Each structure stands twice: as structure tokens, then as C-alpha cells.
Amino acid sequence: MTTTQETNSRTLVGLRSDVRIDERDGVLRLLSRVGSFALRGVAPEVAQALRDLVTTPQPDIGDRLPAPQARQLRQITERAKQLFVRYVEVDGRVLARIEATSRDGAYHPAVIEPDARLRLSKFALLRTLDNELVLESPLVKHRFTLVDPAAAAVVARLGGECGPADLATLLPVNAAEELAGHLVGAGFVEQGQSDGFPSDTEAVLRQWDFHDLLTHSRARSGRFDQPFGGIFPYLGDIEPRPAVKPMPDGPAIELYRPELDDVLATDPSLTAVIEARSSVRQYGEQPLTAKQLGEWLYRTARVRAVYGPTPNAPYEASTRPYPCGGASYELELYLTVQRCDGVEPGIYYYDPVGHRLVLVNNGVQDRQALLQTASVATALQADPDVLVTMTSRFQRLSWKYRAIAYSVSLKHAGVLYQTMYLVATAMGLAPCGLGSGDSDLAARAFGLDYLTESSVGDFILGSRPVLPADAPPRPLPESWKPVNDVEWAVSAHSLLRERHWASS
Ligand SMILES: Cc1cc2nc3c(=O)[nH]c(=O)nc-3n(C[C@H](O)[C@H](O)[C@H](O)COP(=O)(O)O)c2cc1C
Structure with a gap:
């Protein structure tokens, strides 16, 4: 009609x-x-x-x-x-x-x-x-x-x-x-x-x-008229989530805590680390060790202190080695360990206060599914020693921020990726960020509620293949067309290779 x-x-x-x-x-x-x-x-x-x-x-x-x-x-x-x-x-x-x-x-x-x-x-x-x-x-x-x-x-x-x-x-x-x-x-x-x-x-x-x-x-603001930014929309209505996640049940492994003086004495310079940093998807014959894993987590993601509420921030906050909007620190780390000297294979929660690994799942199937998904993200190039999955406790952010909470969490994941890359490079380990992962699988394997906490990033880590001391310096890849001081990267790479990555 x-x-x-x-x-x-x-x-x-x-x-x-x-x-x-x-x-x-x-x-x-x-x-x-x-x-x-x-x-x-x-x-x-x-x-x-x-x-x-x-x-x-x-x-x-x-x-x-x-x-x-x-x-x-x-x-x-x-x-x-x-x-x-x-x-x-x-x-x-x-x-x-x-x-x-x-x-x-x-x-x-x-x-x-x-x-x-x-x-x-x-x-x-x-x-x-x-x-x-x-x-x-x-x-x-x-x-x-x-x-x-x-x-x-x-x-x-x-x-x-x-x-x-x-x-x-x-x-x-x-x-x-x-x-x-x-x-x-x-x-x-x-x-x-x-x-x-x-x-x-x-x-x-x-x-x-x-x-x-x-x-x-x-x-971003501009074409949108709904409440926006750090306006504490649930203040007085919903309790904020705690700065530190309540510990999951499970057997815990105490991790190694490095001494600051030792780290300062052996670390390469910031510039050498930044210039030599690259994604490494191959691993050494010897696995990553529990000591290395402990040092890497300590330098990357531990809680240094908790504080608050303060007059400007009416919630509990914390300080850690990487920066975070509102000091909310909503990201948590779960480690799927495949090969690590001193840590049994399994899926662990990283306790950033106690600096411990807490076993949350020892099922072989879930472990393999997570590792397989990570390997697929590298086009099967990597079979990592450890997969580190970042989850977000979303409501830590959305309690304070309207409209931007999720995008801010992704920015935090990026900040943490870089911190992980740099510390791994300084320590002579093999780091690589991943751009895709399965949040449903991760929530199931870690025992999480998808809407309350699920994964927003993945990072793989392992031991670095050891080069013979007399191996020739890494040539520039043929496909590279140098534009600005690529020599910086090449010499930083040689420096770290001589100091950290080659057998003596
Ligand atoms: C957020 C992010 C996501 C990435 N995703 C992947 C990935 O899914 N698979 C992979 O093999 N590499 C991944 N990478 C590594 C990049 O491929 C790598 O950083 C880029 O090729 C530059 O090389 P370089 O890190 O060696 O300097 C990712 C890196 C970042 C920072």
C-alpha cells in the first residue's frame, strides 16, 4: 500500500x-x-x-x-x-x-x-x-x-x-x-x-x-554531548574497586627481588636500550629462569606503594614503575608459563604487592589454547617461554572517567608494553608485544567475569638465543632504507650483544 x-x-x-x-x-x-x-x-x-x-x-x-x-x-x-x-x-x-x-x-x-x-x-x-x-x-x-x-x-x-x-x-x-x-x-x-x-x-x-x-x-570530545572525562559519575553511589585486587586462592611462589645497586651497576644506558630494542620471536636453548622472571616483573609492574584517598582523588591509588591515568592501575597480569626454570608450567596471577605468582589454573588444555593463540598472532614464528596477558579491571577507570575509560585502558596497555620491552631488552631477554588475543578464552582460563575484568593486551617473553662471542656484528637488513641515524640502532645493538647477549 x-x-x-x-x-x-x-x-x-x-x-x-x-x-x-x-x-x-x-x-x-x-x-x-x-x-x-x-x-x-x-x-x-x-x-x-x-x-x-x-x-x-x-x-x-x-x-x-x-x-x-x-x-x-x-x-x-x-x-x-x-x-x-x-x-x-x-x-x-x-x-x-x-x-x-x-x-x-x-x-x-x-x-x-x-x-x-x-x-x-x-x-x-x-x-x-x-x-x-x-x-x-x-x-x-x-x-x-x-x-x-x-x-x-x-x-x-x-x-x-x-x-x-x-x-x-x-x-x-x-x-x-x-x-x-x-x-x-x-x-x-x-x-x-x-x-x-x-x-x-x-x-x-x-x-x-x-x-x-x-x-x-x-x-575524544568534540562531536558528542554526553558526560565526558574525569567526572566521578558514581561517587557516593557505587563503591570504587580497590587499588589492589583481592588475591585469588591458590599456591603461591615467592619471586626474586633484585637489588637496586646491582641493577644500576649492570644496566645498559637508556639510549642503548631504546635503540637496541626489537621484537624477538625466537628463544634460547636454555629457558627463561625464575630469577629473570622475578626481576623483570619487579622492574616492570610491582606495586611500590598504595595511597589515598586524597582530596583530589577520592579513591585508593598506587604507584608502580609505569605511568597510569589517575594512578588507577587497573591492569593486572596473568602469566601462562610454558618453559621457565624454577616455575612449573601453569597459569598464574602476578601478585604485584607480594611479588608472587599465584597458581590459578593448572589445566593443560587452557594453557595450550592461550599459548597457541599467542603463537598464531606471530604467524607461528614464536613458541614463547611465557605469555603475559594484561587484563583490565574496567570499573577502576569507569568509576572516575565517562566515555574515555576503555580507550584509556588501551593506552595503559601500550605504556606497559613499552616498559616491558625496555626492561626485557636491558636484561637481555626476548620480548614481543601482541596485537590480538582471545578475551573470552582468557576470562575463562583465569576464572574472571568478562565485564568486570578481561584481557586487553598480550606480551610474550623468553630467553634470548645466545650468540657466539665471535659472531659478526648484525648487518643492516637489506630491505632497510636508512633515513635518520640508523647507525645508532646498529651500534646499540652491537653494544648490548657484546655486553649481554653473547656467550663469553
Ligand atoms: C601493540 C603492539 C602489537 C603488536 N602485535 C604483534 C603481533 O600480534 N604479532 C607479532 O608478531 N608482533 C607484534 N608486535 C611487534 C611488532 O611487529 C614490532 O614492534 C614491529 O614490527 C617493529 O619491530 P621491532 O619491535 O623489532 O622494532 C606488536 C607490537 C606492539 C607494540
């Missing part, structure tokens, strides 16, 4: 429901959760028009005002556009409400031709927000609230390619076109071109995964 009858379909403009108008000392302030504007010299007719717009959206705002006042009102709507809302209405019934989610959100509704081919962008997402169905997209600086089920039906139909006539089976034809004009103009819906829809054909858009772009758009 095509609903061809013409209806009274139109777009109204109003102010967001949370806007308050405050007039004092000749300044009119528009106050809202998403931003506030102080306006001077507002004509009385314009001030009245703004007050009316809080309660009564208008089709053509300013049309009933004399030209100068209409111009002033238009300037205000332009400047404070994030505070204005559009309503798509048919026969007095609101179909959709459209709000800007950014200060610079602006679009013109598109004109939809009868032969247009339409489809939702692959970046569009439907979800419930404040008890309403909303359409959002990381490409669009607006939120489209589907107030009426008929509008939701139109969006559902646009999940597959269709034309205005298909939409007219769901709504009167001009209402469908009005709604589609907004969806296309804002960027939720694409118009098909001769070669397909832009998100399927444009090289830049094709190379964005939906979830990556969504995370990117929400992990």
Missing part, C-alpha cells in the same frame, strides 16, 4: 527541553546541560520569541518579527545551534526530534528525488537513551530521536536499499520525504551513486570499522 495522500507535514524549531532562560543586567543567558550562551542587546521581541520557543516549537521562527529582529533571532539560532531542536511533524503528530550533539552541528535537509536510492549508513546505530529510541552515528553531529513508531519503521526499512515509494508504504508520501530529507541531510542515510553507497565505496570510509569509528568519536 502506498500512502499517496498529502498531509500537513512540516519541520518545527524549538529550544532543548533543558534550556533555561536567565535575564539579568541586560544580559540574556541561555543555560543548558550541553552549553550556555550569554547574549547582549537582545531586542524585547526576540527575547519573547526565545521564551516562546522553550514551550512551543515554531515552523518558521522569526517570520512574524520585523526584519531586524528576525535577523537577530536567526543570528542567535546560528550561534547557539546546539540548543535548538528540530521536530518533524505530520498532522500535528511529532515523528522525530533532532538535536545537535556538537557546537558546530549543522545541516540542510536534502531534497529527495522520486528515483533516489536510499540506505542507512553502515555507521548508523539505533539504541535506547533516556527511555527513547535514538539513531546516532559517529559521522553525524546530531541525534535523531524516533519519537513515533512510524519513524522507527522508516529507519528499519532503510536498513536495506529502498526508494521514496517504499517509505511511502509506511507514512504519507510527503511525511516520508520530509523525514528522509532530514536523515539524508544529517548523514544517517546515504544516497546511492552509480558505483554504490559511499560507506561501501569510498576508500577512507571503507577502511573504518563501525566500532572503531564509534570508539574514536566517543573517546
